[in-house]
Amino acid sequence: MDGVPRVPERRRPGAGSGEVAQAPVSGAPVPGAPGLRFGVLGPVRAWRGEEPLNTGSPQQRALLAALLLREGRTATAAELIDALWGQEPPSQALAAIRTYASRLRKVLGAGVLVSESGGYALRGLGEGALDLTAAQDLAADAEKARAAGDPGRARELLRRALDLWDGESLAGVPGPYAEAQRVRLEEWRLGLLESRLELDLEQGRHTEAVSELTALTAAHPLRERLRELLMLALYRSGRQAEALAVYADTRRLLADELGVDPRPGLTDLQQRILQADPDLAEPPAPAPDTAAVRVRPAQLPATVPDFTGRAAFVRELGEILTSPGGRVMAVSAVAGIGGVGKTTLAVHVAHQARSAFPDGQLYVDLQGAGQRAAEPETVLGSFLRALGAADSAIPDTLEERAALYRSLLDGRRVLVLLDNARDAAQVRPLLPGTEGCAALVTSRVRMVDLAGAHLVDLDVMAPDEALALFTKIVGEERVAAEREAALDVVAACGFLPLAIRIAASRLAARRTWTVSVLAAKLADERRRLDELRAGDLAVKATFELGYGQLEPAQARAFRLLGLADGPDISLAAAAAVLDLPVEEAEELLESLVDASLLESAAPGRYRYHDLVRLYARACAERDEQPPSERAEAMSRLLDFYLATAAEGYAIERPGDRLVDHLEPTRTRGLVFPDRQAARDWLYSEAVPLLACVRQSSGPDTLRRAVDLLWAAVDLAESGANAKEYEAAAAALRDAARAAADVRAEGRAILVLANARHWSGQFVQADQEARRALELSEAAGDALPCCWAANILGAFAFYQSRYAEAEQYLERAIRDFRACGDLSGAAAALCNLSRLHLETERAESAVHLARQGTEMYERLGHSLKAANGHYALGMALGKTGRLDAAAARLRDALQVFRTSRQRLWEGMALFRLAEVDLLAQRPAQAAGNAELALSLLRGIGGAWRRGNVLTVLGKALNGLGQSGRAQVCWREALEIYEGLGSPEADEVRALLAPAAAA
Secondary structure, three states: OOOOOOOOOOOOOOOOOOOOOOOOOOOOOOOOOOOEEEEOOOEOEEEEOOEEEOOOOHHHHHHHHHHHHOOOOOEEHHHHHHHHHOOOOOOOHHHHHHHHHHHHHHHHOOOOEEEEOOEEEEOOOOOOOEHHHHHHHHHHHHHHHHHOOOHHHHHHHHHHHHHOOOOOOOEOOOOHHHHHHHHHHHHHHHHHHHHHHHHHHHOOOHHHHHHHHHHHHHHOOOOHHHHHHHHHHHHHOOOHHHHHHHHHHHHHHHHHHOOOOOOHHHHHHHHHHHOOOHHHOOOOOOOOOHHHHOOOOEOOOOOOOOOOOOHHHHHHHHHHHHOOOOOOOEEEEEEOOOOOOHHHHHHHHHHHOHHHOOOOEEEEEOOOOOOOOOOHHHHHHHHHHHOOOOHHHOOOOHHHHHHHHHHHHOOOOOEEEEEEEOOHHHHHHHOOOOOOOEEEEEEOOOOOOOOOEEEEEOOOOOHHHHHHHHHHHHOHHHHHHOHHHHHHHHHHOOOOHHHHHHHHHHHHHOOOOOHHHHHHHHHOOHHHHHHHHOOHHHHHHHHHHHHHOOOHHHHHHHHHHOOOOOOOEEHHHHHHHHOOOHHHHHHHHHHHHHOOOOEEEEOOEEEOOHHHHHHHHHHHHHHOOOOHHHHHHHHHHHHHHHHHHHHHHHHHOOOOHHHHHOOOOOOOOOOOOOHHHHHHHHHHOHHHHHHHHHHOOOOOOHHHHHHHHHHOOHHHHOOOOHHHHHHHHHHHHHHHHHHOOHHHHHHHHHHHHHHHHHOOOHHHHHHHHHHHHHHHHHHOOHHHHHHHHHHHHHHHHHOOOHHHHHHHHHHHHHHHHHOOOHHHHHHHHHHHHHHHHHOOOHHHHHHHHHHHHHHHHHHOOHHHHHHHHHHHHHHHHHOOOHHHHHHHHHHHHHHHHHOOOHHHHHHHHHHHHHHHHHOOOHHHHHHHHHHHHHHOOOOOHHHHHHHHHHHHHHHHHHOOOHHHHHHHHHHHHHHHHHHOOOHHHHHHHHHHHHHHO
């Protein structure tokens, strides 16, 4: 990290010549100084409190700057004249200095600007009164933090220091002194920036750094340290060819401009990249901000106060987890039959070991016993958020998430409790793998293939332990009076802890019962006791005891809520399943939580342990009367999701007629106060909503399930849940085909075509859209016909079939208007605008885009109006109205960001990069293209990535980085050739001059 500059000796403002950090000479308070602040890291400015002060003419500001930069020392008149005018001062220079000083005195107040020893000085300024001083202090503290091994804090301090700049230092201030200081301060700023970027790379912020470094190397092409950092950032982002191209570009530039070779550090880095030096490898995803890094998760469930027995296991596991040396990581796998107390033991041990893991504890139920075990990718996403990573920093792939997870845990002492694992394959990506961390795993299976694991087989409790647990819950007095009956109870429970806990809790809640009464009840069910020794049947028998004690309304709720496939269920959705008011539903659910048959996942959300869910479903099949009530309950859940999604769709897309064409529902949905609330609901309910869709492929629910997917289209268009959405759509298509439901099949295929459109699968989407149009026409389903024509027009446009595209789009506009769907017509107009743009009808394209945008705005349709601004920005750019084009695209970008439309956010940045290129701003174009690449990672498809790479290559080439540009173009060409896209010809032409050379 570069040193902090001093001018020339660091002194606190207010210190006199020869004095450091002392009060003014008089020792009296300075009336004008309180509340004064000054800025030199930008225009020279002054404030009193929040009120800006008039600092006068440029020469007057130059005098103020010269005094501020002396930090309290006296400047002679001669020094000030030289600072303002250099070797050729005007004849009245001394008089001018006195005039400027007099005016400043009036502005600043008495006692601030003082005359002494034939010169001037500033006195009595408080700590932090000058932005430069604040920046120096922050930079010095950053050096200390980095030396102390706290790079996160060092980066944050440097960021704060750099944020103090507001443009060019001493902007607009004349004179040789100001010019010299500008150069010095800019050099220092760049040094601080390089230090912050070094810390970025140390903390895995490679994707962010590439964009910033690309722009910086363009602005400072001869600064080799920036080039070196860019090479490293590209390499760690998996872009080795580009990293090597940066070196080639730099070597050529230095030879041409200075006649020298790159410095040794740059050359050494090139060799290390060529050799794939493992020491260069770092996690490819960005780490969170310092504030986020310091988050300390505490996710362990509450330990039971009456934990009993298992002393040997507690001691064994505790010693393994907290052993001080020898282990890189402790992995203890606790296995046993359901209900044996694996989770209770693991949670208890984890709580006892908390002091050995001061950086936090992570917990997850992996739901391994059910049909839908938690995916490691999903679990890693929640763990990364718990460790402080922002959503935008979380990568898409399992491998990248696992790498970032291990990086965030590096140097920390964190305990990870992985409960109810399916197998070792599910667990491996979730293991920390770094010294100081530990993992505790519970599972129904022995994980003999989990390398390095210490396996513990947990059996049922010993009789004395079982009786002690029963006694703790029920009470010493009641058990002592009926010891034999108590032994009968725990024996009837098969000495399974969960069964004992349920039985004892029921007895404790019923003061009129004796222990003998409970023992007699259990004796009546002895025919089930043999099942307690047979794996899952033991769990079923244990839950049967608790279920048998439920009141009828509780039992019904327990049975019906277990039918839903989602990982959890909201209170509102549960109320719909039960066909009850929310208040009554909440009372029932909370009573089931008290009975340990349901868990409270979060306020207003509930979940089953996976084994309990299986048991609840078995109860529903056995006990629910009439049997049709099971289907009715799931139908009500589907209705709730459809009605609520339709409400959100209508709020987000006013004027869109889709809601008028959806299947009717008998269950009401939620009502939202605003767009943000509707958007929050959709994304928070995405997983259980899609699970409900998958469960609803029967003939009575199929059409509503298809319509629910259509109303929840943002889950696909945003890229947030695109894969799951696409899979659900494909399943509904197959179900509709099997049921010979032409209308449902047409809509399902249309929804699937849309999903594949957003994921860049244009060939499959085109075929499906054609089939959707045929089926919808046959079924007389008007609105899907409109949307199918619109989509087919877009696909034909992408594949350069312009005449066909125009026919489809004009039909879509006509049909949308006939349906009264002005929102759909606006969408088709914007698509037609892009077609006109591509076929050299630019002014017509502008007109069409304006029409579409104005229609959206009249409808109050902010999200889709952003798509209109996007299309209009493209059209304006092609007609040379670049400022207007950029403004439109920035408007669209802001809406896409706030609407969580990550795909469209990336595309807006890409279009801004195109405008930047037309405006001869290659550095800005490169920065926007890099950000677009980052956002489109894993979404949008290869074709869109190829487009961004092509533009990025053009921007880099404009910056003189031809080697790196060629790497981008070669990657784009590979994409286009693989897709058979006509854009390949343009890229070949871009590469041709390099090949000829």
